[in-house]
Amino acid sequence: DAGVIQSPRHEVTEMGQEVTLRCKPISGHNSLFWYRQTMMRGLELLIYFNNNVPIDDSGMPEDRFSAKMPNASFSTLKIQPSEPRDSAVYFCASSTADSNQPQHFGDGTRLSIL
Amino acid sequence: GESVGLHLPTLSVQEGDNSIINCAYSNSASDYFIWYKQESGKGPQFIIDIRSNMDKRQGQRVTVLLNKTVKHLSLQIAATQPGDSAVYFCAENTSGSRLTFGEGTQLTVNP
Numbered sequence: 001d002a003g004v005i006q007s008p009r010h011e012v013t014e015m016g017q018e019v020t021l022r023c024k025p026i027s028g029h030n031s032l033f034w035y036r037q038t039m040m041r042g043l044e045l046l047i048y049f050n051n052n053v054p055i056d057d058s059g060m061p062e063d064r065f066s067a068k069m070p071n072a073s074f075s076t077l078k079i080q081p082s083e084p085r086d087s088a089v090y091f092c093a094s095s096t097a098d099s100n101q102p103q104h105f106g107d108g109t110r111l112s113i114l
Numbered sequence: 115g116e117s118v119g120l121h122l123p124t125l126s127v128q129e130g131d132n133s134i135i136n137c138a139y140s141n142s143a144s145d146y147f148i149w150y151k152q153e154s155g156k157g158p159q160f161i162i163d164i165r166s167n168m169d170k171r172q173g174q175r176v177t178v179l180l181n182k183t184v185k186h187l188s189l190q191i192a193a194t195q196p197g198d199s200a201v202y203f204c205a206e207n208t209s210g211s212r213l214t215f216g217e218g219t220q221l222t223v224n225p
Contacts, residue, residue: 004157031211043158043203043215056212091157099211100146100165105157 002026004106006092012112018080021109024073025094033093033103034067034077043091049075050097082113122201124220133191135219137204142185146207149178149189152218153200161189161202191221199223 005024013019025032033048047057052069060067064083069075079086089110093103127133139147145166150158164171164178164187171178177190187204201220205213 033211033213042217045212045214048211050211055210093157095211097211099207100163102148102160102163103211103213104160105150107155107157 004092004094004104006090006106006109008109009107010110010112012114013082014114015083016081017113018078019082019086019111019113021077021090021092021111023075023077023092023106025075025092026104027073028096029094029104030072030097031095031103032069032075033095034075035091035093035105036088037091037108038088046077082111084113087111087113122218122220124222126222126224127194129194129196129223129225131194133189133194133198133221133223135189135191135202135221137187137189137216137219139185139187139204139206139216140214141206141208142182144206144208147178147180147187148205148207148213149176149187150203150205150215151198151200152203158203194221194223196223196225 007022030051034046037043046059047067049069067077089108091105091108093105095101095103148163149161152158162173162176162178169180175192179188201218203218204216208214
């Protein structure tokens, strides 16, 4: 079975540019999570969706960050405009809606903002 | 002074030995806990989970112990192998579907 698929795996861009990260959750999973991982702050939850609806976006750092889930098989995380401090690894995870089920992670997008 | 970054706890073991990785969690109301393994360049990989109505659960070569009295979780890996070298994270379900992750422990297995 395919796991969570993220693209691109690596992104290098100049500050001020728009960045779009993509995620395809595991088929049948109806919860989707976006995380950011840095050396300074570890693994942080940015936002999560249940049945394509954003439930908790309290971890989104600022208005420059936005996330959408137009359908059950696709989500995007957008940063506009990007800044060097946004450099991190961004992970997407999915799970069933049952809160006592594990989240399964993709292999992340390593983002570098110059 | 201010720390430059997270200073991961480290555990170094010999191949074939048993490993024990510990985690203190924060929320006494958490009812679900997970251990993840993260290898370099990859996402966290699910290892084993446990619900708060249990105090022990076993998988293949791994055992998770939960002590709710002191809010402590541990992961035991039997007969540790070089392929077990990774960062290990505990996570607790703090509300709804929200997981809060620990800082991680770097496990190094020496041949």
